[in-house]
Amino acid sequence: MKELKLYFKYIRMNFLAGLQYKGWPIMVLHVMIVVISDPIGLIFLFFRFGSIGEWSMERIILIYAMAVTSFGLAETFCRGFDYFPWRMIRSGDFDRVLLRPCSLFIQIAGSYFHIHRISRVFGGICAITWCLLRQGVQPTLLNALTLILAVTGGYFAYTGVFIMTSGIAFFTIQGLDWIYIFTNASYQVTRCPIDFMPKVLRYLFTFFMPMLVVSYYPASAVCGWGESYLKGLLAMPAGLLFLMLSMFIWRIGVRHYKSTGS
Amino acid sequence: MSQIELSCISKTFKISQRPEGKFGMLRGAFVRESKIIRALDEITFEINEGELVGYIGPNGAGKSTTVKIMSGILTPDEGKCIILNRIPWKERVEHVSCIGVVFGQRSQLWWDLPAQDSFGLLKDIYSIPYRVYKKRLAELVETLDIDVLLKMPVRQLSLGQRMRCEVAAALLHSPKILFLDEPTIGLDAVSKLALREFLKKENLKNGVTMILTTHDMDDIETLCSRVMVIGRGKLLFDGRLDMLKEKYSPLRCINAVLDKHIEIFSIDGADSIKVNGNVLTVLFNPSKTAAHTMVERIASQFPLKDIVIEEQDIDEIIASMYKEMCL
Numbered sequence: 138m139k140e141l142k143l144y145f146k147y148i149r150m151n152f153l154a155g156l157q158y159k160g161w162p163i164m165v166l167h168v169m170i171v172v173i174s175d176p177i178g179l180i181f182l183f184f185r186f187g188s189i190g191e192w193s194m195e196r197i198i199l200i201y202a203m204a205v206t207s208f209g210l211a212e213t214f215c216r217g218f219d220y221f222p223w224r225m226i227r228s229g230d231f232d233r234v235l236l237r238p239c240s241l242f243i244q245i246a247g248s249y250f251h252i253h254r255i256s257r258v259f260g261g262i263c264a265i266t267w268c269l270l271r272q273g274v275q276p277t278l279l280n281a282l283t284l285i286l287a288v289t290g291g292y293f294a295y296t297g298v299f300i301m302t303s304g305i306a307f308f309t310i311q312g313l314d315w316i317y318i319f320t321n322a323s324y325q326v327t328r329c330p331i332d333f334m335p336k337v338l339r340y341l342f343t344f345f346m347p348m349l350v351v352s353y354y355p356a357s358a359v360c361g362w363g364e365s366y367l368k369g370l371l372a373m374p375a376g377l378l379f380l381m382l383s384m385f386i387w388r389i390g391v392r393h394y395k396s397t398g399s
Numbered sequence: 400m401s402q403i404e405l406s407c408i409s410k411t412f413k414i415s416q417r418p419e420g421k422f423g424m425l426r427g428a429f430v431r432e433s434k435i436i437r438a439l440d441e442i443t444f445e446i447n448e449g450e451l452v453g454y455i456g457p458n459g460a461g462k463s464t465t466v467k468i469m470s471g472i473l474t475p476d477e478g479k480c481i482i483l484n485r486i487p488w489k490e491r492v493e494h495v496s497c498i499g500v501v502f503g504q505r506s507q508l509w510w511d512l513p514a515q516d517s518f519g520l521l522k523d524i525y526s527i528p529y530r531v532y533k534k535r536l537a538e539l540v541e542t543l544d545i546d547v548l549l550k551m552p553v554r555q556l557s558l559g560q561r562m563r564c565e566v567a568a569a570l571l572h573s574p575k576i577l578f579l580d581e582p583t584i585g586l587d588a589v590s591k592l593a594l595r596e597f598l599k600k601e602n603l604k605n606g607v608t609m610i611l612t613t614h615d616m617d618d619i620e621t622l623c624s625r626v627m628v629i630g631r632g633k634l635l636f637d638g639r640l641d642m643l644k645e646k647y648s649p650l651r652c653i654n655a656v657l658d659k660h661i662e663i664f665s666i667d668g669a670d671s672i673k674v675n676g677n678v679l680t681v682l683f684n685p686s687k688t689a690a691h692t693m694v695e696r697i698a699s700q701f702p703l704k705d706i707v708i709e710e711q712d713i714d715e716i717i718a719s720m721y722k723e724m725c726l
Contacts, residue, residue, distance in 0.1 A: 139526065142523070143523050143524065146519075146520055146523055147520070150509055150512060150516060150517075150520055153512060153516070154509060154510075154511035154512050157511045157512070157552065158511075229505065230505070232467065232472045232502075232505075233502075233505065233507050235471065235472045235491065235495070236470060236471075236472065236495050236498075236500050236507075237495060237524050237525075238491075238492045238493070238495045238496035238524065238525060239492070239524050395472065395473055395474045395488060396473070396474045396476075
């Protein structure tokens with residue numbers, strides 16, 4: 138409980154620090170434009186050609202929006218981990234973190250926060266709502282639960298990716314561009330209809346990093362595209378499992394740091 | 400019972416090097432040649448409560464590594480380290496709540512925010528009760544004279560002002576032990592004096608054990624009764640400052656101002672004589688020839704305008720000591 142309070146204090150500090158610089162409204166706008174412009178090519182394509190088999194525009198946007206929302210949430214609340222290798226290990230600020238009597242997780246998760254990250258979440262939620270309305274989904278309790286758990290699971294999964302990034306960074310110090318496959322690039326993949334997705338990608342994003350589990354399956358269950366609710370509800374445990382795996386890697390990283398120094 | 404106890408602490412680092420030769424740079428991108436460096440080699444010492452210890456050594460001697468091990472940031476390869484009955488790297492959270500660390504080259508304050516906000520966060524990090532915090536902060540603000548600085552963003556403070564805030568931040572939770580890693584680096588004379596004064600007071604009043612690494616010998620001279628010298632990972636000297644002086648610089652120096660220019664000449668019992676215009680500098684060993692005899696011998700030859708007898712400059716002692724040990 139104390140830790141959670143501390144985390145929000147950290148976030149508050151970073152939030153205030155961010156407001157010290159006058160450019161923040163522009164950054165909010167900037168991310169908003171990125172969120173909207175990302176799928177815009179897709180939207181134009183669908184307007185021209187209608188749907189691809191069963192795959193209508195709403196379907197694709199829905200899956201995409203779910204991934205974006207979870208990514209945005211993780212980014213808003215745990216982006217500290219993503220910046221960690223660059224900002225902390227190289228500069229030696231991690232020593233400072235080790236010198237404070239509270240959880241390393243809280244300190245690093247709270248080490249970076251910027252208001253403009255929220256625009257991704259906001260945009261994502263708007264898009265999800267719009268798609269659900271277009272698909273005529275019933276607002277039942279089960280549907281709502283599935284969706285909320287899916288986004289939570291997605292949040293865990295993406296947080297896991299960030300944590301894993303910084304865990305690996307202990308060994309390499311820098312040069313982790315390939316990890317972008319699982320961060321910013323991963324939700325781009327969701328724009329490809331799952332039926333047409335290469336098997337390798339499909340397996341990678343189902344069984345290793347459970348991105349499709351937190352976006353496609355719940356969406357399919359809720360909208361009645363053929364997947365069962367059981368698969369849809371797997372999102373949360375899958376995300377949690379991935380998060381635990383990442384935390385394990387992170388712990389190994391911290392131990393490695395302590396024994397090798399900076 | 401000693402508060403800090405290190406025995407046979409060793410630590411090695413792997414340092415990667417670029418391969419030599421024409422294509423060294425290119426090859427370095429693929430193959431790493433690494434060299435193992437022994438940063439600490441069986442360091443052993445004990446420090447009691449309330450001691451103020453200076454820890455000196457040339458760059459890269461292992462000072463910071465020792466401090467990092469004592470503060471629990473690094474794990475040594477071998478050896479035992481017990482501080483306040485705890486092993487620092489095993490019980491990190493409990494250990495760090497009893498110590499304070501000031502890195503002269505790094506800040507623990509939030510760069511964009513007033514120091515006040517950072518202090519507020521530290522209060523929560525260390526779970527200091529509100530009333531204790533208020534009292535302690537008032538005390539620190541008064542002795543460090545940082546009242547007006549509290550509301551300014553840290554990035555706008557000068558180095559001396561920031562350092563005072565750093566020290567306050569490190570002492571906010573009333574640690575029993577304070578590690579200071581080059582706290583006076585880059586400070587002007589006034590700030591240095593003020594900081595030393597404060598540290599001394601804090602040590603006397605609250606009995607805080609302090610370990611100070613520095614390159615500034617005046618820090619050591621004014622603050623520390625005990626000095627430890629480290630070089631190439633080995634502890635070379637551990638004892639009182641005057642013992643260090645006696646061992647490595649038994650000589651005294653007479654600076655005499657005469658009223659006319661003179662030529663160089665010899666004086667019995669002098670180790671070296673230098674003449675610069677009408678200033679005469681004589682080094683001698685007081686355990687062989689007493690000071691009054693030396694003064695008499697000089698005075699019998701020339702009328703003296705002014706005379707000062709002093710110890711050899713501590714910077715020179717340390718420099719010659721490093722040289723003697725081939726550091």
